[in-house]
Amino acid sequence: MNYLVTGCSRGVGLEICKVLLEQGHCVYGVARSHSDSFSQLEKEYPDCLFFKNVDLSDSDNVRSILFKDFVSNKVILHGFVNNAAIAYDDIVTNLQLSKLQEMYAVNVFTPMLVTKYAIRNMLLHHTKGCIIHISSISVHTGYKGLAMYASSKGALEAFSKNTAREWGALGIRSNVVVPGFMETTMSSTLTQEQKARIYKRTSLKQATDIHSVAEMVAFLLSDKALSITGQNINVDSGTI
Numbered sequence: 001m002n003y004l005v006t007g008c009s010r011g012v013g014l015e016i017c018k019v020l021l022e023q024g025h026c027v028y029g030v031a032r033s034h035s036d037s038f039s040q041l042e043k044e045y046p047d048c049l050f051f052k053n054v055d056l057s058d059s060d061n062v063r064s065i066l067f068k069d070f071v072s073n074k075v076i077l078h079g080f081v082n083n084a085a086i087a088y089d090d091i092v093t094n095l096q097l098s099k100l101q102e103m104y105a106v107n108v109f110t111p112m113l114v115t116k117y118a119i120r121n122m123l124l125h126h127t128k129g130c131i132i133h134i135s136s137i138s139v140h141t142g143y144k145g146l147a148m149y150a151s152s153k154g155a156l157e158a159f160s161k162n163t164a165r166e167w168g169a170l171g172i173r174s175n176v177v178v179p180g181f182m183e184t185t186m187s188s189t190l191t192q193e194q195k196a197r198i199y200k201r202t203s204l205k206q207a208t209d210i211h212s213v214a215e216m217v218a219f220l221l222s223d224k225a226l227s228i229t230g231q232n233i234n235v236d237s238g239t240i
Contacts, residue, residue: 001025007084009035015214021045030054057105067117079130079221080118082111089145107152128171130221135178137236164230173229180208180236203238
């Protein structure tokens with residue numbers, strides 16, 4: 001199977017790539033920058049892991065950048081994992097339109113367009129493919145300073161549910177994985193005290209395991225989840 005994964009070079013995206021490659025799939029990875037860990041993966045899977053450096057804020061050119069020069073119609077695409085995201089953290093009274101627009105370009109507009117062209121690829125090849133969006137627990141439980149970021153992820157959740165309704169008759173599924181707070185680059189700006197307060201709100205009293213999130217993504221992409229679509233799956237250490 002061939003899967004397109006954005007934000008592939010670190011964190012959750014890197015772990016998703018590892019799990020899919022270990023299962024024998026091919027991954028077309030997209031990220032703004034490379035990483036040493038991703039380079040190691042490329043050495044381990046030279047025939048099944050492909051990389052393209054892309055600035056996902058360039059929504060206008062996503063088709064030519066990704067679907068003409070990288071995942072062309074010659075590639076039979078079985079799934080798209082929308083993992084890449086940037087955070088705009090601040091309180092609402094400090095909201096700046098330019099920063100909001102930049103975040104929405106990466107978190108919402110480009111993923112919607114990539115979904116469009118991924119589905120077109122699936123239709124061309126008569127593939128019963130799957131789309132997975134990575135959301136955030138902040139959509140469902142409030143955190144100070146995350147209103148703008150949560151709103152972008154909430155938009156994806158609504159988009160996914162309606163995509164599932166629209167294309168389910170042709171066997172194309174769309175789901176959302178909703179992770180809790182993880183030890184990633186995005187959360188690295190938080191102090192240990194802030195992290196401790198967040199983890200105390202969970203049932204397990206700990207960070208969400210990145211590998212657990214990646215395994216859920218792989219499961220939803222697989223034939224084991226053929227009857228699962230239009231869903232938000234929480235992997236959040238029991239936050240909700």
